[in-house]
Amino acid sequence: MRKLETDGVLDRAVEVAITRVVNRQRAAQQAAEEQRESALRDRVGAARPVSRSRDHMRGNAAAEVSIIEYFDFECPYCKRFHPTLGELTRKFGDRVNWVYRHLPLEFHNPAARREAIASECAGKLGGNEMFWKYSDAIFEHTRSNGASLPAEHSEAALAARLGLNGAAFARCLTDPAIAKRVDEDLADAVAVRMSGTPTTLIRSNRTGATEVVVGARPADYIAPIIERVLGGRR
Numbered sequence: 001m002r003k004l005e006t007d008g009v010l011d012r013a014v015e016v017a018i019t020r021v022v023n024r025q026r027a028a029q030q031a032a033e034e035q036r037e038s039a040l041r042d043r044v045g046a047a048r049p050v051s052r053s054r055d056h057m058r059g060n061a062a063a064e065v066s067i068i069e070y071f072d073f074e075c076p077y078c079k080r081f082h083p084t085l086g087e088l089t090r091k092f093g094d095r096v097n098w099v100y101r102h103l104p105l106e107f108h109n110p111a112a113r114r115e116a117i118a119s120e121c122a123g124k125l126g127g128n129e130m131f132w133k134y135s136d137a138i139f140e141h142t143r144s145n146g147a148s149l150p151a152e153h154s155e156a157a158l159a160a161r162l163g164l165n166g167a168a169f170a171r172c173l174t175d176p177a178i179a180k181r182v183d184e185d186l187a188d189a190v191a192v193r194m195s196g197t198p199t200t201l202i203r204s205n206r207t208g209a210t211e212v213v214v215g216a217r218p219a220d221y222i223a224p225i226i227e228r229v230l231g232g233r234r
Contacts, residue, residue, distance in 0.1 A: 111148035
């Protein structure tokens with residue numbers, strides 16, 4: 001036994017055993033994730049259609065495909081994913097647009113819900129372009145994981161920096177109609193049993209065909225999915 005220990009044979013055997021256990025756990029986790037995504041893929045067609053008048057949209061309103069992101073401002077993966085969707089929107093140009101829908105997760109509240117309401121107020125007071133500017137600013141400054149914005153970049157501070165009327169913004173934050181908009185997005189996500197953020201739907205606005213991407217995937221993972229929904233034409 002001492003010789004085995006001295007030669008490092010036992011250490012190597014233990015290391016091999018641990019590696020096998022870890023690999024089995026990873027494989028089981030990946031299989032479970034793939035099963036959840038497959039089940040979600042069967043349901044996402046029921047998510048509400050894109051509406052030019054209702055949805056926050058970046059890009060060509062008449063695009064062939066919509067990238068519909070259900071997100072949480074306090075989700076660190078959403079923060080990381082945000083530039084990726086900007087990159088994809090630029091890559092595909094007028095053939096795609098990017099739609100934002102709220103899915104504030106309970107364990108990130110109250111910050112996630114408060115920021116969602118604030119972004120809706122920015123959109124109400126400043127229009128669609130302001131919604132996106134304000135959303136970009138939240139992701140730039142949020143500390144994520146429910147830690148919210150630092151005091152110097154609070155919801156009100158961001159609104160002031162972007163030129164929104166402070167009194168009107170403050171009133172809007174308590175408007176039940178604004179909270180209802182957030183709740184409508186949340187209810188839409190819950191109806192198809194989305195459970196995490198970001199969850200992104202790649203939907204053909206011509207046929208309704210929909211693919212789903214769960215998590216903060218890189219652009220080179222998502223681009224082929226967009227091409228497939230577009231019909232493989234680039």
